[in-house]
Amino acid sequence: AVELTSLDDKPLIKLPLLDVVLGSAEVFAKRIDVTRVALHSPEVDVVQDKGGGINLLKLAPPPAQPPSDRKTAPGSEAKAGKPQATAGTAAPALDLRVGEIALEGAVIRLTDEVPAKPFSTVIDKLDITVKQFSLPGSKPATVELSAHSAAGESLRHSGEFTLQPLAASGDLQAAGVAPARYLPHYVSMFAGELEKGSLAASAKYSLVTQ
Numbered sequence: 001a002v003e004l005t006s007l008d009d010k011p012l013i014k015l016p017l018l019d020v021v022l023g024s025a026e027v028f029a030k031r032i033d034v035t036r037v038a039l040h041s042p043e044v045d046v047v048q049d050k051g052g053g054i055n056l057l058k059l060a061p062p063p064a065q066p067p068s069d070r071k072t073a074p075g076s077e078a079k080a081g082k083p084q085a086t087a088g089t090a091a092p093a094l095d096l097r098v099g100e101i102a103l104e105g106a107v108i109r110l111t112d113e114v115p116a117k118p119f120s121t122v123i124d125k126l127d128i129t130v131k132q133f134s135l136p137g138s139k140p141a142t143v144e145l146s147a148h149s150a151a152g153e154s155l156r157h158s159g160e161f162t163l164q165p166l167a168a169s170g171d172l173q174a175a176g177v178a179p180a181r182y183l184p185h186y187v188s189m190f191a192g193e194l195e196k197g198s199l200a201a202s203a204k205y206s207l208v209t210q
Contacts, residue, residue, distance in 0.1 A: 137163025
């Protein structure tokens, strides 16, 4: 298991078990076939502080420094023993195929400290399954998502996507969303009381980039 905490010892990420089943690999040809990748029961704590900062983003490394403006004399790279590109010897692109990528039983705790009255909720069960994923990504992969919150809300998604070109389509269904949980936190002009009621919605979408 892997556990990450913040500098003040608050939980960030817990990864109990990762399974990887390798089908085959041709290293020099850059062809890799993975049968299955599964992450079981991870836990993630996401906090947005009052300044709008996200705790998990603090784990990212600092941005790379821009290259120096110092000019290099012609031919000096070759003299230093640095390899030079040769026409017609481009390395083959990575050919990666993954039969299934699964996120099973994830728990995500969300806290938003930006509103005057901080809001928190728990996604107590998140399952995501991606099948037939590949790189460079011209073939469609399917994705199924199911999420349930401790408050009884649910979200389901079924669709497919490609990376080249970047495109996605699918169906979304949400149910059990209680506006009374969110209005006091995010609608500052709301002065009434909403004690009961829930919303359900469904939609189809299709996105394509040129």
